[in-house]
Amino acid sequence: MDIVSTQALGKRYGSTTVVDDLHLRIPEGCVYGFLGPNGSGKSTTMKMLLSLIAPTSGRIELFGRPMTRETRRDLLAGVGSLIEAPPGYGHLTGAENLRIVQRSLGLRNDQVERAVRTVRLQDQMDKTVRHYSLGMKQRLGIAMALARDPRLLVLDEPTNGLDPAGIEEIRGLLRHLASTGVTVMVSSHLLGEIDRIADVLGILNGGRMIFQGSRADLTRSASPDVLIDTLDPSRVEPVLRSDLSARLDGHTVRLSGIDDRTTARVVEDLAGAGAGVVGVRRDEQSLEDVFMSLTSGGRP
Numbered sequence: 001m002d003i004v005s006t007q008a009l010g011k012r013y014g015s016t017t018v019v020d021d022l023h024l025r026i027p028e029g030c031v032y033g034f035l036g037p038n039g040s041g042k043s044t045t046m047k048m049l050l051s052l053i054a055p056t057s058g059r060i061e062l063f064g065r066p067m068t069r070e071t072r073r074d075l076l077a078g079v080g081s082l083i084e085a086p087p088g089y090g091h092l093t094g095a096e097n098l099r100i101v102q103r104s105l106g107l108r109n110d111q112v113e114r115a116v117r118t119v120r121l122q123d124q125m126d127k128t129v130r131h132y133s134l135g136m137k138q139r140l141g142i143a144m145a146l147a148r149d150p151r152l153l154v155l156d157e158p159t160n161g162l163d164p165a166g167i168e169e170i171r172g173l174l175r176h177l178a179s180t181g182v183t184v185m186v187s188s189h190l191l192g193e194i195d196r197i198a199d200v201l202g203i204l205n206g207g208r209m210i211f212q213g214s215r216a217d218l219t220r221s222a223s224p225d226v227l228i229d230t231l232d233p234s235r236v237e238p239v240l241r242s243d244l245s246a247r248l249d250g251h252t253v254r255l256s257g258i259d260d261r262t263t264a265r266v267v268e269d270l271a272g273a274g275a276g277v278v279g280v281r282r283d284e285q286s287l288e289d290v291f292m293s294l295t296s297g298g299r300p
């Protein structure tokens, strides 16, 4: 079952569309990595899922039930979130902050204690939050979101501003939560921060979903450059047609965005012109390259 699904979800501010025709699918029990550059609409989408702002169009289902004015309260009781990071009053201790959350949600002591242990803050509870490191503040925020034992956790950029050790700690925590059956939706503008822990990736650009699927699907969806190695580059120039995106780099011709059939034709033309084709290959592309090319306007 999908824990979250949206149909044609959209948000406009005046004449500006910031989220457009979004069909989000988050399967139960997965870590869903919600990616996109700054300003692509990730926070706006998450706030709509949490009913913090109203969609302009479209529908949202949580836990297989439509979100309406009547069902909203009930559905959101199953969701923990960390949106405006990091939360908490600086002049209070961690324990005092959690007590406020506990009282407002009517939680039991054991629920709060378990959340604190999960984020490994049990030894920092008497410290004033002002004196927490950023990573500790983020973990306190996650503990606040976890204390209600949510089925779904929505975290907006929880690794923002953390050092590599802090990022790794949050990653480990999210992996652990997923292994206990919590579905986690986590946003980031950096693919490298979450791609290895995410089972499903959703990539937003300019308010539109430009990719949704597994990491392997993402690699497959890219069409890397074709590289053709030649013996005689002086014979290459006359053969390359202007409608091809081609560049000569030493003895190697680099062609972007071409399919196998066109590759075969270019190789034949080069061979016919006496360029001495000695190698044809697709360039190795890292997932980061794919993400960058998808989100920098160079949609394949």
Ligand SMILES: Nc1ncnc2c1ncn2[C@@H]1O[C@H](COP(=O)(O)OP(=O)(O)OP(=O)(O)O)[C@@H](O)[C@H]1O
Pocket (backbone or CB within 6 Å): 013, 018, 036, 037, 038, 039, 040, 041, 042, 043, 044, 045, 189
């Ligand atoms: N209340 C608002 N009124 C007008 N425009 C808004 C409002 N809130 C957000 N926007 C615009 O909507 C776009 C998407 O913003 P959003 O915060 O959802 O992006 P994001 O992907 O979460 O980026 P970031 O990582 O920088 O938070 C931005 O261009 C932003 O300026």
